[in-house]
Amino acid sequence: MKISDDELIIALLAGGSVRKAAKVLCISPQAITKRLKGDLGKRYEEERLRLFGNISDELNAASELAVSTLSDTISNTELPATIRVQAADSILRHTLRYYEAANFEKRLRALEEGGQREEL
Structure with a gap:
C-alpha cells in the first residue's frame, strides 16, 4: 500500500x-x-x-487573558495578600522571561544579518 x-x-x-x-x-x-x-x-x-x-x-490570545486575570487578582483587595503576591510574582517572572526571549531574538537577528552581509 x-x-x-x-x-x-x-x-x-x-x-x-x-x-x-x-x-x-x-x-x-x-x-x-x-x-x-x-x-x-x-x-x-x-x-x-x-x-x-x-x-x-x-497562545498569544490566551496570554492576554492570563495577564488580565493576574492583573485583576493583584488589584482585588478582597483576596488574601498571599494570593495577590503570587499573582504579582507570576507577572514579574513571566515578564522577565518574555524580555529575555525578545532580547535574545533581537540579538540573534542582528548576528544573522551581520553574517549575511559578510557572505555578500
Missing part, C-alpha cells in the same frame, strides 16, 4: 517524530527519512511552521 504525501505529513505532525509516524503508518523510519529528502521535506517543514504559527497565535 502506497502512503500518500498528505498521509505522511499528517502522521509526522501528529506523532511529532519520524519513529512515531513510522509506527503508525507501519513503515520503516528509513523509508520516511528517504522521502523527506526531496520536495516533501520542504513541504513538511512549511506545514510544521504553519502549525507552530497557529499554536503561537492561540
Whole structure:
C-alpha cells in the first residue's frame, strides 16, 4: 500500500517524530527519512511552521487573558495578600522571561544579518 504525501505529513505532525509516524503508518523510519529528502521535506517543514504559527497565535490570545486575570487578582483587595503576591510574582517572572526571549531574538537577528552581509 502506497502512503500518500498528505498521509505522511499528517502522521509526522501528529506523532511529532519520524519513529512515531513510522509506527503508525507501519513503515520503516528509513523509508520516511528517504522521502523527506526531496520536495516533501520542504513541504513538511512549511506545514510544521504553519502549525507552530497557529499554536503561537492561540497562545498569544490566551496570554492576554492570563495577564488580565493576574492583573485583576493583584488589584482585588478582597483576596488574601498571599494570593495577590503570587499573582504579582507570576507577572514579574513571566515578564522577565518574555524580555529575555525578545532580547535574545533581537540579538540573534542582528548576528544573522551581520553574517549575511559578510557572505555578500
